[in-house]
Amino acid sequence: MSDIFARPLVMSPHFNDAVFSCGAMLAAHPGTVVYTVCSGCPAADVTTEWDLRCSFDNATHATQARSLEDDRALDILTAVPERGDFLDAQYVPFVPLAHAPTQEAIAQALDHALRRHGARTLVIPFGLVHPDHELVRRAAKRRAVKAYASQLKAFGPDGYDDVFCTERCWKLVFAPKETSRALRDQDGKTRNAAFGIRKN
Incomplete structure (x- = not known):
């Protein structure tokens, strides 16, 4: 295993994102942990258009089936699955606002996962249009920004909020x-x- 990808952890927004976006990397690095962020299960009576298109009659069946599919795919690539408990964006409208995932909560979960597995490399498939991908990307950046503890202390509690704004280059x-x-x-x-x- 190269030093570049020493003890990697892939932060996957959904069940399929790690394999779809980083499958070759996973195959080349057996034992990589895949932390799937949005794998929480809403109430059984929730039904969405996307789940119906996938032939599921409710969210519980959809989440259970996707979890099994993900287990099989990751087993083929000799990757290690780990699941978050955050809801996919399509289910958020059906739950109280307090249950909606936040950047802070995802960043904290990411930090725990990295420490728990002793990961030295973080891999994140960046999505372009899905709100869950954007949320995960921002959470990962928030964790990275927090690494500059001494400088953030000098900025003050609200002195660096602009670093989380949309980036331009x-x-x-x-x-x-x-x-x-x-x-x-x-x-x-x-x-x-x-x-x-x-x-x-």
Whole structure:
């Protein structure tokens, strides 16, 4: 096992995300722990459109079946399953608000899982559109930010909230030399265009 992936733990938002997004990595690193965050089971009488499309008549049947499917998939890849008790976003509207997962609770659960397994590498499949993926990503970042204890103390309790805002970055793409020469004598805004600076 490479030092890069020494004692990895995969934080999977849903039952399938670790295998779908990191299956090759899991196969290459037997014994990897897969912590599935949103594996909690709501009341049996809850039914969602997605569960019906998957041929389940209620959420309890869906959660039980997905858990068994996940066990089989992880066994094939020699990975070790561990389950959180947080609800999938599709079930949250059916429970009291106090039962909805939060970044803080997920970050705390992640911290316990990392310590419990002595994991040295955290792997997170980043989702693009699903709210559970976004919640897990933000929780992982919150845990990482908390590592800077001395600096956060200096910022004060509310002095670093902006680090949890939506991130923005700039990408620098060098334009062909001909384009750069053609724009050399124009105003600053146009010169920036020669370097292909664009906001992502």
